[in-house]
Amino acid sequence: MSKEQLNDMLKRLDLSEILTGLAPQGKNKKDTGSHKFWMTQPVPGYEEKIQEEGPIKVIDPNTIEKEPSQMYPGFEWVTMNLEDEKELEEVYDLLSNHYVEDDEAMFRFHYSSSFFDWALRAPGWRKDWHVGVRATTSRKLVAFISAIPVEIRVRQNLVNTSEINFLCIHKKLRGKRLAPVLIKEITRRSYLENTFQGLYTAGVLLPKPVSTCRYFHRSLNWEKLYEVGFSPMPPGSTVTRQVAKYRLPSKTSTAGARPMETKDIDAVLSLLRRYLDKFDFVPMFTRDEVEHWFLHKPKADDERVIWAYVVEDTSGKITDFFSFYCLESTVIASSKHKVVRAAYLYYYATETAFGNDQDALKTRLNELMNDALILARNAKFDVFNALTLLHNPLFLEQQKFGPGDGQLHYYLFNYRTAPLLGGVDAQNSASDKFMGGVGIVML
Numbered sequence: 001m002s003k004e005q006l007n008d009m010l011k012r013l014d015l016s017e018i019l020t021g022l023a024p025q026g027k028n029k030k031d032t033g034s035h036k037f038w039m040t041q042p043v044p045g046y047e048e049k050i051q052e053e054g055p056i057k058v059i060d061p062n063t064i065e066k067e068p069s070q071m072y073p074g075f076e077w078v079t080m081n082l083e084d085e086k087e088l089e090e091v092y093d094l095l096s097n098h099y100v101e102d103d104e105a106m107f108r109f110h111y112s113s114s115f116f117d118w119a120l121r122a123p124g125w126r127k128d129w130h131v132g133v134r135a136t137t138s139r140k141l142v143a144f145i146s147a148i149p150v151e152i153r154v155r156q157n158l159v160n161t162s163e164i165n166f167l168c169i170h171k172k173l174r175g176k177r178l179a180p181v182l183i184k185e186i187t188r189r190s191y192l193e194n195t196f197q198g199l200y201t202a203g204v205l206l207p208k209p210v211s212t213c214r215y216f217h218r219s220l221n222w223e224k225l226y227e228v229g230f231s232p233m234p235p236g237s238t239v240t241r242q243v244a245k246y247r248l249p250s251k252t253s254t255a256g257a258r259p260m261e262t263k264d265i266d267a268v269l270s271l272l273r274r275y276l277d278k279f280d281f282v283p284m285f286t287r288d289e290v291e292h293w294f295l296h297k298p299k300a301d302d303e304r305v306i307w308a309y310v311v312e313d314t315s316g317k318i319t320d321f322f323s324f325y326c327l328e329s330t331v332i333a334s335s336k337h338k339v340v341r342a343a344y345l346y347y348y349a350t351e352t353a354f355g356n357d358q359d360a361l362k363t364r365l366n367e368l369m370n371d372a373l374i375l376a377r378n379a380k381f382d383v384f385n386a387l388t389l390l391h392n393p394l395f396l397e398q399q400k401f402g403p404g405d406g407q408l409h410y411y412l413f414n415y416r417t418a419p420l421l422g423g424v425d426a427q428n429s430a431s432d433k434f435m436g437g438v439g440i441v442m443l
């Protein structure tokens with residue numbers, strides 16, 4: 001099937017079909033009407049068949065409230081100053097103790113303060129978009145939500161969005177409908193900056209994803225992952241056999257591969273922009289963004305966030321680029337290990353993608369990704385994670401990634417568009433037939 005035919009087919013499927021296997025026994029799935037908050041927002045309902053692409057609601061700047069809504073008694077709105085180490089530390093503390101956990105509460109994301117510096121002070125960042133809630137008496141930070149401005153392309157349309165991230169509420173304040181208040185406040189602050197569309201991802205199902213990707217995991221340190229309860233022992237296998245299965249060569253194999261440097265920024269920008277043209281849902285990288293996202297300097301050596309590499313051929317041309325970032329998880333349930341160090345595949349691009357030869361692309365990506373795994377292992381990562389976006393279905397299986405339970409839904413606020421391919425088929429398996437949609441990697 002051509003991409004056009006596939007897109008056409010996707011449009012005709014309804015959400016429940018697209019999510020076959022993704023929402024087991026209807027977990028998370030509700031009617032749009034039972035989403036008391038989301039049903040009031042400019043987002044499409046689950047059942048809505050989308051014919052036309054574009055903003056859902058035109059916002060009249062004169063109607064935007066100038067002040068935040070009233071906060072609950074005993075609490076108050078604050079704008080966090082992340083240039084102040086103390087305030088950055090407070091956000092770090094809140095998220096370290098209260099951010100995303102897995103269903104069994106065995107692991108919790110643990111971002112470093114360098115990570116927040118990287119993620120929240122991206123080019124064009126606005127202090128106003130770092131929103132906190134404090135307890136009035138104790139001054140304790142109890143909730144947070146943030147956004148950064150990002151221009152994206154959805155099919156042929158360019159859209160200015162605020163990319164929302166790090167929504168977090170203290171565990172003691174959960175279930176009190178504070179999340180909608182935070183979401184409305186970040187929306188108001190976005191509108192005030194003439195940004196009327198939003199972009200966000202979540203593991204939970206809300207009305208209505210524009211696409212859904214699946215997480216895949218590749219063991220680098222199998223024994224540790226087994227000890228912390230992340231990787232199960234396959235029936236009939238042994239530790240020795242599992243360790244052997246995931247063993248990697250000691251050195252990388254791609255000729256000309258080296259860490260990315262400042263002098264590579266323009267070449268990487270050009271390669272990445274041309275490569276992302278192949279997808280329907282992508283960020284429009286600027287030069288400043290390439291520099292920020294791929295060459296960020298950590299505050300301390302043990303807080304390095306991003307690893308980026310280029311391949312330079314003998315004529316000095318940059319032919320390939322790949323990157324991954326670090327996100328540790330606290331191991332809540334094990335005494336032997338405190339953290340799992342996960343590398344997350346970030347953006348990559350290769351000249352091989354322009355030849356329209358999928359076999360050649362597959363071969364090249366497998367070479368590059370095998371090197372990425374080796375480099376990550378050498379940098380002491382325990383596991384390498386990737387979603388089914390970009391051209392990832394071409395190498396996941398060959399590089400011994402295993403499918404995870406997790407899925408990631410992509411959402412647009414105040415914008416409707418027909419479903420986009422997320423690299424998984426109706427059985428929720430990674431599939432190269434379903435590539436070409438999602439090309440946005442969110443942190």
Ligand SMILES: CC(C)(COP(=O)(O)OP(=O)(O)OC[C@H]1O[C@@H](n2cnc3c(N)ncnc32)[C@H](O)[C@@H]1OP(=O)(O)O)[C@@H](O)C(=O)NCCC(=O)NCCS
Nearest residue numbers: 035036037038099100167168169174175176177178179202
């Ligand atoms: C996500 C979190 C902020 C929700 O807070 P909560 O106290 O459980 O929820 P509240 O009672 O305040 O609000 C519930 C509403 O928020 C919505 N909501 C919950 N999580 C959401 C999310 N991640 N994105 C958008 N909306 C969300 C719910 O769907 C519900 O609206 P509905 O009735 O229209 O469906 C909180 O559980 C948390 O901090 N979790 C850990 C961090 C996390 O998972 N962050 C989100 C990362 S995507």
